[in-house]
Amino acid sequence: MATSTFLIYLQLLFFCLLHTTPCSATGGVWSILLPNIGISAMHMQLLPNDRVVMFDRTDFGTSRISLPSGKCRHNSTDCSAHSVEYDVASNSIRPLMVLTDVWCSSGALTPNGRLTQTGGWGDGSQVVRIYKSCAKCDWQEIQNGLNQPRWYATNQVLPDGRQIIIGGRQTFNYEFYPKMSATEDSYNLPFLVETNDPIIENNLYPFVFLNPDGHLFIFANNRAILFDYSRNQVVRNYPTMPGGQPRNYPSTGSAVLLPLQIKDGAVNTVEVLVCGGAPKGAFNNALINGKFDRALDTCGRIKISDQNPQWLMETMPLARVLGDMLLLPNGHVLNINGASAGSAGWELGRNPVLNPVVYRPENPIGSRFQVQNPSSIPRLYHSTAVLLRDGRVLVGGSNPHDKYEFTNVLYPTELSLEAFAPSYLDPSASILRPNIISPRTKSNMHYGRQMTIRFTIPGPVNPSLVSVTMIAPSFNTHSFSMNQRLLVVDSGYTAKTVGRSYHTVEVTAPPSGNIAPSGNYLLFVVHNEIPSPGIWVRIQ
Structure with missing residues (x-):
């Protein structure tokens, strides 16, 4: 009976976490x-x-x-x-x-x-x-x-x-x-x-x-x-x-x-x-x-x-x-x-x-x-x-x-x-939190070219809720963060299993310096509004 109750609790938890x-x-x-x-x-x-x-x-x-x-x-x-x-x-x-x-x-x-x-x-x-x-x-x-x-x-x-x-x-x-x-x-x-x-x-x-x-x-x-x-x-x-x-x-x-x-x-x-x-x-x-x-x-x-x-x-x-x-x-x-x-x-x-x-x-x-x-x-x-x-x-x-x-x-x-x-x-969101396994931090991106990102998620995945964002680190003073910008990049999700379960998303780097000036960005995989830890990428 206790096991059944626990399973019902998990199902309700997953439903809650996967809701849009x-x-x-x-x-x-x-x-x-x-x-x-x-x-x-x-x-x-x-x-x-x-x-x-x-x-x-x-x-x-x-x-x-x-x-x-x-x-x-x-x-x-x-x-x-x-x-x-x-x-x-x-x-x-x-x-x-x-x-x-x-x-x-x-x-x-x-x-x-x-x-x-x-x-x-x-x-x-x-x-x-x-x-x-x-x-x-x-x-x-x-x-x-x-x-x-x-x-x-x-x-x-x-x-x-x-x-x-x-x-x-x-x-x-x-x-x-x-x-x-x-x-x-x-x-x-x-x-x-x-x-x-x-x-x-x-x-x-x-x-x-x-x-x-x-x-x-x-x-x-x-x-x-x-x-x-x-x-x-x-x-x-x-x-x-x-x-x-x-x-x-x-x-x-x-x-x-x-x-x-x-x-x-x-x-x-x-x-x-x-x-x-x-x-x-x-x-x-x-x-x-x-x-x-x-x-x-x-x-x-x-x-x-x-x-x-x-x-x-x-x-x-x-x-x-x-x-x-x-x-x-x-x-x-x-x-x-x-x-x-x-x-x-x-x-x-x-x-x-x-x-x-x-x-x-x-x-x-x-x-x-x-x-x-x-x-x-x-x-x-x-x-x-x-x-x-x-x-x-x-x-x-x-x-x-x-x-x-x-x-x-x-x-x-x-x-x-x-x-x-x-x-x-919050720890309650950890089951949905992505973790990027490749590329490693300090990777290079090139304008308009594709990059494959591999990541894990402990719990169930809703592919429609996966996105990739890039943030330019800002200079902050007097209530304004200079050069702050967030890009939601072109991406496509797939799921694969090789040895252990992981997921991949294909992203296309921003097309030009007008949209993303060359330099260093923090890249995140986001699942159901829960971001992974970021990795540093440099676009050029």
Whole structure:
């Protein structure tokens, strides 16, 4: 009788797991990885060796971690580190020495996997920094690598592997790195002047995405354009987002390019999602009047590929400013960190939002948002988050002060590092979780060519619910993940048994650099919204 009951339980479990709509989620699990990494992680980038570079600023005094071997910054008595490398596998930190000020800077990975980091404040505003990860590697700095000072700018990797660096405080232009020649100049972008609030910009860290047609979607303040950077020409103006509220720094919402579905070598639908922020006047209200306005609770979603694109507005279950939006391997969007009142800026955020929210783009309107389990640590101004290869989200930072403050303040500087494990990592989902057995990580892909992926799944498989996704690792700071994109690649499922049971899926690599700029991606097999651990692939 007990055996029969157990079998019935298993059948019900399998039915629940294989249903196209997953059964109720646990809402995710939080864990502290390291209570003190020595710095507050203002900027964060995952590297293709599963290490994460983090840094804050260099001009506010000593951090809480020393440089190795008695090193000190040049012309300074500061012998502390303001950048660290986190090793995911060993859960350990290594201090790095950055010389010039990287405060509120930007960056992106090059096709060979190195981090190119640009701009900052003061002596760092026109500096380009290169980081190659190895046991003894450190930052290399190129003075005057930029034509213009770049503070609060945005970087986007282009199809040819170069980066375009757009904007910055009172810098209404763009430039490229690396330069094609020593005389290559910067180029004016009037859109940045048009969207600049004369009192407080509200167009810094513009949201920039590479459209599959090779142009750039640029959103600043409450407006967006499609921009042909090769001809310095606006090719399309999009409607102002309904309500006209600002969404960029210091109103600081967040944005993602929703998953790009590749079918027959093309992407037919391209959508952008912009969520949260602070209403007009919130910065000055908080700074001058001590009044902390409620954050925005709306998202705008637009099909930028439509002939007549219009914004679709949705209401989030939690108002949020300073949130970080991340694409998860199954195509869902995670909105994490932030506050429910105030603005970006020192001491200007209030009422931390401890609960992440998952947004499911394919669900009907009204059923897209799901509130997740809360953290116990406020993550406000200067917090960060990146996706790891195992599917967890690494979360760090939060320093709402102009220096490190740990006592007698409302929200102390946060030096801890924690991980959020989405519900797809819950043990109850393990029976459906794929595991890739070949190719091994660090494999090469070539545009338009096929690749066979072999994987195992412990439980029953629904072939119609198997997909393959690729995610470009992003540079995260100030609530925007630069270069973040998720591709759902062309694929076909088959099942084979050779010695032991395994499954294969044939995938076709993205067709061009417009859809997938050359470089490193995390590749996942997804079954019934449960992703495998990722493998690194490099497309070229």
